[in-house]
Amino acid sequence: MPDIIRTTIGYLAAQKIKIDKNEFAFQCKSHPDYPSLLAVSDTLKFFRINNGALVVNSSEIELLPDAFIAKLKIEKSNPFFLVVKKNKLYTIKNKESNIVKVLSLEELKSIWQDMVFLVENEKQIEDTSSNNAPSYFLNFIFGSLFVYIFYTSHSNIWDLIFMVFPIIGMILSVGAFKFVLNSESEFLSKLCNLTGTSDLSEQNSNSSCNTVIRSSKWKIFEKLNFTDLSITFFSSQIMGLFFMSLYNLQAQYFSIQFSLILLSTPMIIISLYYQKFIIKSWCSICIAIILTLITEMLFLTIFNGFSLLNINFDGLAIYGLIHISILLIWSQIKKLLLAKNDLEKQEITSNRLKRNYSLFRSALTDAKRIKVPYNPICSSNLDDTLNLDILINPYCRYCKEPTKMLEKLIADYGDRIKVSYYHNIDLDTTSISNMQKLVKNLLNLRLTNKHITFSNALIDWFENKDENSWFPKYAKEFDETVVNSILESQRIWCKENKLGLTPTLFINGYQYPNIYEIKDLPYYINELLDDNSLKNDF
Template identity: 35%
Template sequence: MTNNFNYLFQYLEKENITIDKKEFEFQIQSHPDYPSLLAIADTLSFFNVDNGAMRLDSSEIEFLPNQFIALLSEEDHKPELNFVERKGNTYFCTNDKKPLAISKSELESQWKGIVLLVEKQETEEVLKPQKSYWSLALQIFALVLFVLVLSQFEAALTTNFFFVFPIIGVLFSIAALKDLFGTKSELLNSFCNMTTSTSCTTVVGSNKWKIFEIVNFSDLSMVFFASQFLGLLIFLLSGNTATYFAIQQILLLSAIPVLFLSIYYQKFVEKKWCPICLVIISIILLELGYLFVFQNTTFTLSLKELIVFGFVFLSVMFAWSALKKLLTSQKELKEYQLKSLRFERNYTIFKNSLLAKDKAQLPQSPIILGNKESNTIITIISSPFCGHCKEAHEVIENILEKYHNNIQIQVLLKTNLEAENEERKKLFRSLIKIYKQEGGTVFIKALKDWFDNKNITEWLGLFSVNTTPEFDAIFDSQHKWCEENDYNFTPAIFINGYEYPQMYDRKNLPFYINELVEDSF
């Protein structure tokens, strides 16, 4: 199954559902079953997107909506998920390439019987990306500043225009190393995979020749164009651009064998074309042609100029080497993090850890949230005066918001009333009274307000109820149970009576809910 989710993002956009694509890709890569359909469905659920995967015979295609995700067979390839859009009697199928128009009979011949549908809920908020305009503003500022710097030199337009080539070259070099830089672009992916015989990732990541284990074409292009840019800027400052262009002509002529070597490698060794690599080759040839047409260069070079450009070139090479090591380390760290998360979020391993301890006979709690008939019971023992309980309650609230029809939440408020002052006693009594009189929604709001502000006087004024000691016996029995079973610290979370494993972060609890609801123990 493809790791490119452009087809899914197109489907979501058609359904007017907006999600953070980068966050989606991170979350799905951390799923233990990545990149399966289950991983896609679970990650969509994480983003509050209602979805359902089902088996459907090809004879039932006409009953599907005009837009859906389907598993289709492809020639000489494994079946892949496609975004299918129906327009009249024609179906447009999109994977990671351009939409392909096929008839209903062709769709039926490729049909593998798996469909994924999503639905936008009007009452729920879908997690949306947070747009930041700082990066764009800084880029525009840098461009304006660069143009202002160039305007201070009395250089010919043809000289200043040469800056365009190394700038474009650096950008395409970054695009060629998109996996290393972590750049994501639908346009770039489409450009690199425009046909079955093109793949930038395959060519750039290839090491069929041993020399590519040390240095590859992408490294050379990055260093080459970056040193061109900085070299021109330095020689422009010194007023000696003629020598610079003489050096460039020599370098460009020397690069021609490397260009032919790159073409040979793509054609006969890897047997895949890299469109970005071909663009870089074209830029170098254009530079060479530009210099011969617009620059009257005399090959009179002094040792001083050669040393200056050599210093620039070596500085760029060492800087790129250091930066590449840093980027590689970050990439490896991210991959390790994803592998770690996949292990941590594996339900089978989690369940084994959960059931490793004996089941606890928890005391009854009068505060029950969610579905009171559900067999999936999450119990939280907490205290309003616990510093870590706020985070635990936020996790529980998020679970309750998404799965309120499927799970039961029991809340035990741990306190020794005999040791509390009157204000604190009133707070505990008020919380349970609010639940009894106003219900779970108001109780959650009151508890959240307490954790957000923790001002007992203001809170009692905001949530004023008549309190009585009628529930003190419940508090006493809960406190006694905690003492007898050595639960002296809060928060503590239990799932169907089994204590949540200490080695697991409580923030990961939502990832197990779907399996917990379907499981029985």
């Protein structure tokens, strides 16, 4: 996760603002100006978190709150740091570089660059993290059954202790593979910076792990990937011990493991040489994996002993089958993970282009501007607002999400926007349909009540679409003449402008471009509100 995103998430945590970290990172990377501070600011606004960048002189540092993001002059580092004040001392933190240093006010002034970034914690932000409870529950059940079966089939405590080593190795190996996917965690970042220096100007990021794990300076590492070897090796150890113990083949298992670890010695030496003399950078995760292998070898030598005589064809066949199965399974899982990672990168690149406001505005204003008729079904009576006019059909399933999105924008931006709903209904038919009755009652609700009452009724309909419950709850007597007059003017407007498909959205008279999805409107809303040229002559 890039530095500016890590620093911002750390700042939000310090301000006790909850946010979906993965979603925030994805939306920020999708911004056209990423990795700038503007991308962070706009993304926070998208999450309804007020924020701003300010110019603050070094003489005004003491006036700042206890936590903020500041631009500091430190070599070999991203310039934006989380600054936390406590007892007249300032702790500066750079999440990716793992820089943590306590400075006095004078020391902070010496590296100050007159820019701070602040957020407001006005209200609790909805945490949009997905609910993983079912997945956690299934993993817990699987793990519990695995441990129970493994424990009951072993009378030797040393066998149980040995299982800890491949589990640790597996966790480290999966962590190493995360660097291939560029999705490392904060724990991995800290682990990868264990070899860093204490000098503030010389500390670097976890690029050492990235450099080693993703390096292909030697052609051998193009075919013989370090992460693949470690994942399949430790996975085979775990599953091999589990299944071979069911056949009372523990002695053969440990002899096989000792032999394999001995055979891996050249690979360990090559890895250390590669890091020291070729890459000239140490990978803490790789060192930890190597130490795990050495610990396993010492454990087997001291506590289990070994003998090549314990190895026979049956043991080799079972372990070989397990290892080949894991190789095949991992090759498929890896393909899926890499494909998913590539698709995410493509989506981010595509979103940067799609969310470029200049391109969106150009597509929006390319069409002819349409004059929309007066409509009392609107969220505001103010004139100097951003007008969002939408043609909907209550029975159209595609209108549900745009309607909910617009009502959410009304809740977030209030009178800064005016949302109006239009309908294309033929009143000349002899029979009165349920859609006519529904639309007329909705219109009457807005004529006789505040927008919130109309909004609740509209959302209730789209959520349930139950005529038997909706009409008794919201239907009232109304003046047919007034309601029919408004609906007839909307029908004529639709006919004159050849409008029939729903939903159709207009922004200050410009029809929403077909190449963009209506659900993406929130990404442009702040810039639309600031774009006064769209309001000219409207």
